[in-house]
Amino acid sequence: MNNCRHLIRLYSRPLLLPSIWKRAKGYKVVKRPDPKTLKMPSLADAPSLMDIIKEKIRLNGPLTVAEYMHIVITNPTEGYYMKKDVISEAGDFITSPEISQMFGEILALWFYSETSKMGTGKPLQIVELGPGNGTLMIDFLRVLNRLNYKPNDLSLHLVEISSTMQLVQANRLCAKHNECDIESPYNREGQTVSGIKIYWYNDLKKVPLNFSWYIAHEFFDVLPIHKFEHTENGWRELLIDMDENQKLYYRISGEETPSAKLLIRPPLQADRTELEISPRALGIARQLAERVDVHGGLVLIADYGHEGEKGDTFRVGVS
Ligand SMILES: C[S@@+](CC[C@H](N)C(=O)[O-])C[C@H]1O[C@@H](n2cnc3c(N)ncnc32)[C@H](O)[C@@H]1O
Known part of the structure; x- marks a missing residue:
């Protein structure tokens, strides 16, 4: 009953009605521009990498080094x-x-000799992460051809984030290739002159789960890292911020960041004052281990590294 009285009082207020009436009258039909006459922004108008980074900092505050690396490496237009x-x-x-064909040939022989201890190794799925110019695969295929692998015995699966690099690889490896539609797990497919099928993916998760040779050469060192420093208050994350003159600089987080809480796991060497951790690299290494454990195969990772004695290995190449 009380509510009812309140409603009556509300709707009997004289001032409300004219304002609703005025608003209804206020709408007018807007003519949309003809899309044919619209000038689309060209790639040359795309903001520079530095503009993108500065805008992100302006909007969201300092970036972690991992976020910064992710933008610098993979931004679709400027990465x-x-x-x-x-x-x-x-x-x-x-x-x-790129220096010698012997590099890829020796690796192919190593895979072959290890696989022959396990069985025929056919059909064989070869998976390369970050294939660069595709040179390593060209050298692999030369060896497999000599070892009598036929086109139906094997398929190549290349995990490459950059569509520019995918095209470089496809032009060097394939007699024909084409882009695939968005529903497909791979974004490009092709065939070598001899008829070996090749597929391109932007993520290892999409590669079929089969017995495979996995090769990652100079791939893990491009994956984003978080950087931490030991302070008197404990481990703190290094962040990238911008000063009043719009210059980027490192600052150390005041509080423990979520990445510091999640990623730093004791035991750590007592004298360590700097840490670099890549959750992306750890995730991919774990996926590779699980794939081989369940579906069989071999993984070869060749990269720069150290025995835990180095603190700061990150070099900034953007000016
Ligand atoms: C340093 S190059 C190494 C190329 C090649 N393995 C070689 O030894 O010549 C890194 C390669 O990984 C690719 N890449 C970078 N980040 C990636 C990611 N998150 N996923 C897949 N590929 C990536 C790059 O486009 C490039 O082809």
């Missing part, structure tokens, strides 16, 4: 591996497969 092929003498750096 390091997204714009051009950087692995060559004319590019930024060179890797072992």
Whole structure:
């Protein structure tokens, strides 16, 4: 009864009605622009990597080093591996497969000799993480051809985040290749001159679970890391912030960040004052171990590293 009285009082207020009436009258039909006449932004108008990073800091506060690395490496228009092929003498750096074909050939022989202890090794699925220019795979296939593997005995599965690099690899490895639709687990497929099938994925999770040779050469060292320093208050995360002159600088977090809570696990060497931890690398290493454990195969990881004696290995290459 009380509520009823309240409603009557509300609707009998004289001022409400004119304002509702005015609002209804206030709407007017807006003519939308014809999409054909719209000028679409071109890639040249895309914001620079530095602008993207600064905008993120402005909006959300300091970035973790892992967030910073993720943007720098994988931003779809400006990311390091997204714009051009950087692995060559004319590019930024060179890797072992580019120096001598023997590198890939010896690795293929190692896989073959280990696999023959387990069985026929056919059909064989070869999975490469971060294949660069595709040179290592070219050398692998040369050896497998000599060892009498036929096109139906094997398939290649390349895990590559950059569509630019996928195209570089496809042009070097395939007689024909094409992009696949969004529903497919792989985003590109192709065939070598001899008819070996090749598939490209942006994530290891999408690669079929079969007996496989897994190779990751200079792949783990590009994955984002979190950086921590030991302070008098305990382990604190290094963050990337921006000063009043818009210059980026390192600062140390005042509080324990969620990554510090989650990732730092004792026991640690007593004299350690710096730590670099990559949850992405740990996740991929775990996936590889589970795949081999359940479905069989071999994993070869070749990369830069240390025995736990180094603190700071991160180099910033953006100016
Ligand atoms: C340092 S290059 C190594 C290339 C090659 N393995 C070699 O030895 O010449 C790293 C490669 O990993 C790719 N990459 C970087 N981050 C990746 C990610 N999160 N997932 C898959 N590929 C990635 C890059 O595009 C590039 O092809």
